[in-house]
Amino acid sequence: MTTHQFAATRWYNVLGTFEPALRCSSGDIIVTETLDAAGVDRNGVARASRPNPVNGPIFVEGAEPGDALRVEILRMTPTRDTGWTYSPLATNVVDPAHVHSLPKPQRFTWMIDREKRTVRLQDPPDDLDGFLLDLDPMIGCFGVAPALGQALSNATSAENGGNMDYRGFGPGTTAWFPVAVPGALFALGDCHAVQGDGEIVGTGIETTFEVEIRLTVEKNRMLTWPRGETATDIFTVGNARPLDQALQHATSEMLAWLTTDYGLSIVSASHLLGQVVRYDVGNVFDPAYTMVCRVAKKWLSQSARIAKEG
Amino acid sequence: MTTHQFAATRWYNVLGTFEPALRCSSGDIIVTETLDAAGVDRNGVARASRPNPVNGPIFVEGAEPGDALRVEILRMTPTRDTGWTYSPLATNVVDPAHVHSLPKPQRFTWMIDREKRTVRLQDPPDDLDGFLLDLDPMIGCFGVAPALGQALSNATSAENGGNMDYRGFGPGTTAWFPVAVPGALFALGDCHAVQGDGEIVGTGIETTFEVEIRLTVEKNRMLTWPRGETATDIFTVGNARPLDQALQHATSEMLAWLTTDYGLSIVSASHLLGQVVRYDVGNVFDPAYTMVCRVAKKWLSQSARIAKEG
């Protein structure tokens, strides 16, 4: 197992099939610094253009279509003292008749205290003077090259991942992506210091990070959509509009996971999901919305145990 | 303050303007036993027809259009040892191309241990033999009469509440509904022993309860959509299809709440929501889907404090 210090020198605004910027073996660790969503680095220097320039692609030896690429998010260290957001709410998350009441979007700066791991507005208005957030890092945009020679904008997301903007993709989380091209061609960027559900102001608190991940090939996993795991849960991700369709994708993927890997019948998996499933809204701002279907692992160990004994 | 023991003798399948079954004063407590979603009582006797027969309407003195009816859910005591569900997943929560793989829906019985407050399948398949749920009661369908002389099916939901099937509507939660007719004409039914997000098998664990609630009129609140509060959060509810529109309604209602009652500007409310909002999926099965927009109260006391001092 090797640790690669990967200093990106060019960035892409799409996930696609390009000349690899780095080659690694399955199981290797990558440490890399990301730009913010606008392409600005830790020193405030504009290095790349919008939207969401990503570091990569990384070619992982042995990855073939039909495999899964496991991405363990080991660490995210903020590298800058400022982040930025927009306000007010995006026009597509309020009732159409209320859009007129929203003021024009403005950009705001937030201060990141990297020692105390807190975030606050640089110049808070009186009514938010005490508003202090805990740093809660996440990767907004990551994934692998899509099939068919497609190159998909980092503004959006699809089966291959992309700009899912799900706050669950932080340190300690493992993600899996369906490999569609040899080497998987992984890339990442657009990290946030904090973000609420839905990314409803159109941004998280956009800033730069040093990210440490481990990339591992799992052969013949046949995923359709991204999957993930935290200390407590497993989850699947659907990316589409409307949100209903994103939910259908995520739910279908979870049903496939439970029946294939956990040995549950469709009826049993439905019993389980019907009573314990949780849904998280990833984003409702980007061209494709993101819905997460989540199940606590305690339910699965319970079922798995029984299944083994049965 | 009076406590009313309300034994319903007829049930409605709609929320509408009917002769009150009970009249009470603002602040009174109501204790009533609900039928299950199919109209069956605690003794297994069919007393009313589907869908979701409700106890009521209850006329609350002093409630007028423009007011809010506050409904405190004080207690939900299960009154039967069995509940029922359907399996597999509903056809509208999986990808259309996967519907063919779902077996035909069947009804299943669950055993409710009222002492231990647990729930399990009556005849679990091997792969779910250890599947034991904690009792987690909730009201599936409750609300007030809608405006204009409408009478809306208890299968669906709207501005006046109805069949929202949100698992957050359990004991300890307070709900508010926008009053549209004199007396508000509140009714409730369709309680569940447990339910996952989305009610994606088309049911919770459907059973009967004795429910204790307090009904209070709040004058001139001018809500558009239902609101709620738990020990830790405030939330708003949007009911519509697609889920995107339900989310727009819930978000617009939260924005109205934060700017009107908490004194935040639209920009400040957007900063807050953008970084701390949580969305819960109520149901994605009924004709109208339900999305909940939720904010932890800790953020509001922080802001409120500052606002007062500012």
Add this chain to the structure above:
Amino acid sequence: MTTHQFAATRWYNVLGTFEPALRCSSGDIIVTETLDAAGVDRNGVARASRPNPVNGPIFVEGAEPGDALRVEILRMTPTRDTGWTYSPLATNVVDPAHVHSLPKPQRFTWMIDREKRTVRLQDPPDDLDGFLLDLDPMIGCFGVAPALGQALSNATSAENGGNMDYRGFGPGTTAWFPVAVPGALFALGDCHAVQGDGEIVGTGIETTFEVEIRLTVEKNRMLTWPRGETATDIFTVGNARPLDQALQHATSEMLAWLTTDYGLSIVSASHLLGQVVRYDVGNVFDPAYTMVCRVAKKWLSQSARIAKEG
């Protein structure tokens, strides 16, 4: 066969189960004058309140749940020289990001020349000075009482019809509605002098008409959604949001019609629809959107002939 001159004296803002204003036999003709969408009569007198007050309900002898009510639109004679609309476009028919560019809605008056059967703006701006429309009457809101004791707002539509705002519902068209209560309880109102697809300014040209219709009971037809027929086409109507779901309803109803009444297999009906179907957008403004699935009758006579000979 009797012709009833039906002068309404009260109007409802919902379709529901109320005391009939008129009773007639199957096959009778009804002549009645409608108010405009705001409840104003031919003389400019406000007689009822918004939205879309309807004349009725009319109890048709012999109609029972499971039957269809056939409604032949025999004649629509405008009874006033003015109509009104709103402008600009509704906020929900443009991109959310473009709503800001729309000026605030204003009401405009149109002049109806009943002799020449033309319509024009009363005070046209220079850039529309020559804009002259042919009178093209249609019924915006009509239908029967829904099931379960529901009463549904005339602002929206459902299985029972209602505010479909489809420009195809004009003189010469026959409509069918699924009867859900004894007597069907038909009502109508909200007629337009002209309307484009979608009712995208939120109104047609709203005015008053004398409408002549024939109401006939067809036993045991088991429709789910409204159907219609013109000189050249048959069509089905789905009412829901999003438009995708309205389209699913209309298409499913057409598939049922072709397989049940025209003797086509599902595969043959699919061949036919796949190559000849036409969709019309009824409305994309009201709470439920309306999509029409339409097939030219020439295809059916061709198939029917063959089927008979086969």
Add this chain to the structure above:
Amino acid sequence: MTTHQFAATRWYNVLGTFEPALRCSSGDIIVTETLDAAGVDRNGVARASRPNPVNGPIFVEGAEPGDALRVEILRMTPTRDTGWTYSPLATNVVDPAHVHSLPKPQRFTWMIDREKRTVRLQDPPDDLDGFLLDLDPMIGCFGVAPALGQALSNATSAENGGNMDYRGFGPGTTAWFPVAVPGALFALGDCHAVQGDGEIVGTGIETTFEVEIRLTVEKNRMLTWPRGETATDIFTVGNARPLDQALQHATSEMLAWLTTDYGLSIVSASHLLGQVVRYDVGNVFDPAYTMVCRVAKKWLSQSARIAKEG
């Protein structure tokens, strides 16, 4: 003006930025033979893979981002005696609860009579024995390279065109696409002998054509979405899900066209659209649905005349 006989030797399954297969001047005519949607040529030989391999890209000299590429469809001559479709209806165009009743999709062959210009099933079932269609050619998939280095699957469509599957894109129609890269990089394929609205069986009658088009650069047109013109109408195209959003895109684009090129105010354009607009459903099968917003040219010449004189 030159006429290019363009015999493609490789095909792409995406619209993107690739080495041009042909370079032409603005105003040149291109004659090229297309494969069918599965990549099979006029002789039944498989030449490329699914989905929808396209001929191109064609670099048009002088085309720059911000320009429009005008594509006049001059002629479409079928080059094969057979086409193919699927049946039954696609799972996403019927109610989810009805999907179970659809038989599994099968492929069917159709006979194209190139002299009589008619199309019929090769082995029609009895109930469709007389089903004879007129040849009505259209281009299913065409457009230009998208911005940002994206490469978008020919299964779907976006601002740059793509797999819109709109039956209006036949001989005599002119289309415009927003140029996003130097040379525009136009490509086309997936032509149909006939297709109903919505492509609801998932295919038109898929076959091969010789297509003759003229490509012309129009400088600084700043389109956002594709536009078109026929002998009688102008139209705009929105590609998205749900259909509601496709309609918003198409309507916003038409509003932009009417106000920018036809000199109408937003209020006047809204008056016009409100009363005369027509919507056509392009496809409701592909990942992005297609909605067309259409206005008869007679209304515009009327308005234009007045505007000039005013």
